[in-house]
Amino acid sequence: MRARHKPWADDYLKENVSIVELNPTENKGKWKQIFTNDNPIHLEIGSGKGQFVSGMAKQFPSINFIGMELVKSIIVSTIDKVKEVGCKNVRLVNENAEKVTEFFEEDEVDTIYLNFSDPWPKNRHEKRRLTYHTFLEQYQTILKKGGKLVLKTDNQQLFEYSLVSFSQFGCTLEEVSLDLHALNDPTNIKTEYEEKFAAKGQQIYRCVCRFD
Template sequence: MRIRNKPWADDFIKEHDHIVEPSPYAQKGSWRQLFQKEQPIHLEIGTGKGQFIAKMARNHPDINFIGIERVKSVIVGAIKKVKEEDVVNVRLLNVNAENLCELFADDEIDRIYLNFSDPWPKKRHAKRRLTYHTFLKQYQQILKPEGEIVLKTDNQQFFEFSLVSFSQFGMVLDEVTLDLHQLKDPENVMTEYEEKFSEKGNPIYRCKAHVPASR
């Protein structure tokens, strides 16, 4: 899907530096002190227009949320969602998520959300998938012992790839759900993509996994 360029995005982001952290790499190891309260930190990689992270922050004021979105024309939508929910426990980062260990210290994150990540369906692009082993290694480093990864997608091939990748890496699968909305999970917060795909009748896959502390 082509993303429409927003020439005003740069200025809009700068005007909201209380939401979009202007110096994210300088905060490595100090993210807890950046928020009003020192609380567990949950990280969403690929925040998109922000519906998920804004609603999660509203529903869970006892958790601090960080959302990464590299596309400026998209993150402005997330800024608006955070403002609409009037929450103070969210920080957005307008960066690429390729080098997470440069952004976060070891054991700094309690949970990671991967919501409808780009499946990169071509075999030659497998290394770009956010559940490829090089990314899992970074997640293991920045997550606390027993820290959890929660993945949601409508793409069956990507889901199957992720399950295999998690298992081969030595992660423990805590949940594997092949049709999330059949569960009627009251705690589930939908993303924009999730709403779109669900309306089309597509099943939503979800899994939860963690790296054992002994690794």
């Protein structure tokens, strides 16, 4: 579903510079200075309305979280969610994942989350999938050695494609769950989409892979 245009979004981002990084390229290699601590940095690519990144920040206060969302009319909702939980260990970036290496230095990120990414089901759109090898190359650059990527999706085809992509790239699969909610994982923070799909009885898939 296309997000409704919000003409006031630009001004709202500028009004919330304590949460939104308006010039993230300037932060490359300096994110720990931005957070003023040496805590691990976790990045969610495609943070949507912010339920996951804000929930994780609340659950894990000793980790710094960065939510990257391309759609400006959606990231404004993320700002509100971060304000609601009142956590100081969250920053937001209104940018495209295709340029992720422009915002992070080598070995700067500890964990990357891909939650319910667009599956781009048509073969001609394969290069747009966030688990395509060109994206994995960028993730490998910014992740520390041994850094992890956590993928959650309701789309079986994307999940299977991603498992193959991770394996071919040389990643180590640490977890493969075909029914995440059956695990009753107390640390699992649900996204808005996850709640919606689970309520309809759809299976939620999760995998964790390590970049060595």
